[in-house]
Amino acid sequence: MQKILINCIIYGVLWFMENFSIVLAVCRSALQNPTDALKRHVERLVKALEKQGSADQASALAKLLSGADQGGKIVPSRVVLSRQALVGEVMPLSILPPVDKETGASLATVLLPSNLKAIEPPILNESLQAAINSLTDEWVHLDRLKEAGIKPPLNCLIFGAPGTGKTKLAHVVASNLDLPLVTARLDGLISSFLGTTARNIATLFEFANRYRCILLLDEFDAVAKIRDDPHEVGEIKRVVNTLLQCLDERSSTGFTIAITNHEQLLDSAIWRRFDARIFVPKPDAISRQRIVDKYLEALNVNSVERSFLAWLTEGHSGAEIETLSNALKRHYVMRGDTEFSLIEALRLNVHLSADHVNSARRKLFLSDHEALARVLIEDTDFNFKQNELAQFFHRDPSIISRWLKRSKTA
Ligand SMILES: Nc1ncnc2c1ncn2[C@@H]1O[C@H](COP(=O)(O)OP(=O)(O)OP(=O)(O)O)[C@@H](O)[C@H]1O
Ligand SMILES: [Mg+2]
Structure with a gap:
């Protein structure tokens, strides 16, 4: 199977070098359990790339190979294993967030793990903190759950009154998992142009699904709120349907955290999409x-x-x-x-x-x-x-x- 895959990559995908990132992602996940045959095929691919003058791509693949050769020598941490259990590429440090194709407005902000280190966790009551720790633990031990054939819950909805520490909590979860945090910018996402909001949502999820990261949909009710406009019935259906589709697709791909102060405004179909729903109360x-x-x-x-x-x-x-x-x-x-x-x-x-x-x-x-x-x-x-x-x-x-x-x- 792996042989066929690599052959396809050699003879087909080389013609589409703009899609090299996909080749790299396939090789990276395949090389997590490297066999001698697989390594030989990737070596062939490196040589083929060198021969046709694609030095950068060849060197990126060669790096993956040398990483695979060191496999077993270094015991990775649980967080590293968890990240490997996620699909997607490692996010480059110089990443630019996706933008609205018409207005050029950013659809998200990206915080890399190094930006999240200094964040102090909000103080929560003991039983809530224990529940959140247990969810975070499952996310950190994703590999273990996957090995046992259990589908882990990859998304959660956090709701509660303003100022109770919900956004901070999401930042702390991302920091604990050592993953970049992609926060949707709802001002950029929601557009007055027909069809654009749905397209922006799809673009955002596509971006988040490409990389190993946490997608944060803060002030999530803003999407639901557009339902209040009686002239926008068709558009709202489109937005909600796109959101449902995107959430479904992402539920097996990467972590998503949605936050709202107005949980009652959320469409019940959207509400049901979240495996974990955390209420953050005012402090006792x-x-x-x-x-x-x-x-x-x-x-x-x-x-x-x-x-x-x-x-x-x-x-x-x-x-x-x-x-x-x-x-x-x-x-x-x-x-x-x-x-x-x-x-x-x-x-x-x-x-x-x-x-x-x-x-x-x-x-x-x-x-x-x-x-x-x-x-x-x-x-x-x-x-x-x-x-x-x-x-x-x-x-x-x-x-x-x-x-x-x-x-x-x-
Ligand atoms: N439980 C808490 N412990 C310590 N600090 C807190 C707590 N809750 C809120 N804060 C402080 O209040 C500020 C706002 O927190 P945060 O933005 O996370 O709240 P929020 O629930 O997301 O609010 P909103 O719903 O208005 O977006 C932060 O600076 C945070 O430090
Ligand atoms: Mg907030």
Whole structure:
């Protein structure tokens, strides 16, 4: 079989040198399990290329051959094995993303693994993190699943409220797999010209399928949203059908992650295409505490104040906690270490984050410290102690004790 394949390559494909990348990809996957006969045939191909003056192509194939000769000497990592289990070429460092043929707008941005290394993972609750780890593990051990004849799930849909760390999570998955991340640019993809959106989607998937990479469809609902336009019925059908076809084709080719804040807008047929569907909720009390600790690491804020911030930010997304932390850091820098007061900084911040003014916890904080102390002492997530509250409110412990007693007698 391999002999026939190589003969075809020698006598047929040489005439179509613009398709040499396909020849290279076929040889690369064939040489992952090299036999002596296969290597001889590839050597013949190298010689044939040299003879006809295609030195670059000959040298690329010769490199593959020398790599195959070293096979067995170096034990590749699991991530390398996983990448080899994917079809497609290795993405060149100088890759240019695909473009809209009419407008020239980029259809995607490409981040190479070296650009993804510094990304820190979002802080997620324990059970969600465990589930994501298990999915990533399957992707890292793709070769093992394939050997066992099990079709691994290669795509997943991540959904949840804005600012919960979904995009960051996708970047971290790509970094863990050491694969380039191709992020669709929906502004370039969606075109007002009839038929162009569907064609752009097909071009994007073709690009992603050619290389070993993760395809990220961020803000995925934008494609679904065009359904809102009553004049666009035919076009939408075309777009959704193309998307379905492309997703089906890609499901056995490479990893796809789609992200949305509006999962209810997705066509049910598209929704069903995803083997894994991950809901990223707003952070729970423990995660909020970890997020506050992370973002306020550099600030001289004691542990009671941090716990209070974690309590106060119930219902906030990770991004909102990050924004609040940045505001506190700015305040800290302006006031200096001795002048900084967390309570004062939070009061000022209320007007800078007006969307949260109606939070019951914020209202309590702004209106009545005595009532606040009573709520805090009864909170089972953070278990504030009386002496901690005294420290937080800058009051004598006896005053806190009086506040709390008053609540019992009231
Ligand atoms: N759980 C988290 N832990 C730490 N940081 C977080 C968390 N969630 C969000 N952030 C921070 O918030 C910012 C925005 O995160 P990201 O863009 O990943 O959110 P998103 O869910 O994709 O938001 P959107 O739906 O608006 O696109 C990032 O800088 C990230 O560091
Ligand atoms: Mg996002």
